[in-house]
Amino acid sequence: MDPLFEYLFLFCVCATAGWCIEVVYRGFRHHKVVNPGFLTGCCLPIYGIGGAILYFLSGLKLRALPNEFLRVAVILLLAVLVMTLIELVGGWIAVQFFHIRLWDYSYEWLNFKGLICPKFSLFWGLICAAFYFLLYLPLHVYVEGVIEYPLLILAIGMYLGVFVVDLVHSLRLLQRVKSYAMHMRTLINLNQLKSNAREHFRNEAGGKRHAPFNFYRMVGRYMTDIHGYREQIQQKWGEKK
Numbered sequence: 001m002d003p004l005f006e007y008l009f010l011f012c013v014c015a016t017a018g019w020c021i022e023v024v025y026r027g028f029r030h031h032k033v034v035n036p037g038f039l040t041g042c043c044l045p046i047y048g049i050g051g052a053i054l055y056f057l058s059g060l061k062l063r064a065l066p067n068e069f070l071r072v073a074v075i076l077l078l079a080v081l082v083m084t085l086i087e088l089v090g091g092w093i094a095v096q097f098f099h100i101r102l103w104d105y106s107y108e109w110l111n112f113k114g115l116i117c118p119k120f121s122l123f124w125g126l127i128c129a130a131f132y133f134l135l136y137l138p139l140h141v142y143v144e145g146v147i148e149y150p151l152l153i154l155a156i157g158m159y160l161g162v163f164v165v166d167l168v169h170s171l172r173l174l175q176r177v178k179s180y181a182m183h184m185r186t187l188i189n190l191n192q193l194k195s196n197a198r199e200h201f202r203n204e205a206g207g208k209r210h211a212p213f214n215f216y217r218m219v220g221r222y223m224t225d226i227h228g229y230r231e232q233i234q235q236k237w238g239e240k241k
Helices: 002-030 045-058 068-098 118-144 150-184 190-204 215-240
Strands: none
Touching (some): 002 045, 002 118, 045 068, 045 118, 068 118, 068 150, 190 215
16 A cells, blocks of 8 residues: 555656646746646646656666666666657547647657657656656655655645546546537647637736636636637628528
8 A cells, every 4th residue: 555655645746846847947938827738736647647657767776787877877768768658648648539739849850740759858858867866865765754644645635636626627628629629620739729718818808917827717718708709600601691
């Protein structure tokens, strides 16, 4: 039972840390506060899963290898490959099942279907190296002792409970986005959809900024509005005919 709590703790920590990294990165890149991912809360599951796997890889002994340098090189290479694979699978699931692009690397050099590319695999490599050399040993101490703190286990349970509720609501919204994408016979860029929703409500509010992190309410209302506009246009065209 101990390993289960340990990896759940890792998922919570890494999912939240990854969310913070993305907020800072996108803030510098786009010069505005952007809520990354498709959840409302401060959680990116891809980082949570990746962080747990990275923690496992960092603990590998690989005694068959002749020296420490080669062992570290193999661990980091495996980590980069696994993180890139997680990104590929996550992006592919979003495209195939929801007709949504969570990210788009189409304009990056040597990209594969806009889902992965060498540039961001290099970024994953830097994150993996920072995790291995700077975070693994301090984190290892806390992870091994998580079972000794009942309040921490309670906090993990509360975090996962909120995460599940957020996930269910967000998946319901993604189903609406999927229906719209299928109707329009196109893929929806999630970041562009959020930007359009913010601009839509900003215009309605006379230039007042809309909360950047309320993904479910903001995009849900936006989808309702554009659906209503589409029906009005169809009715007008029907009357003209």
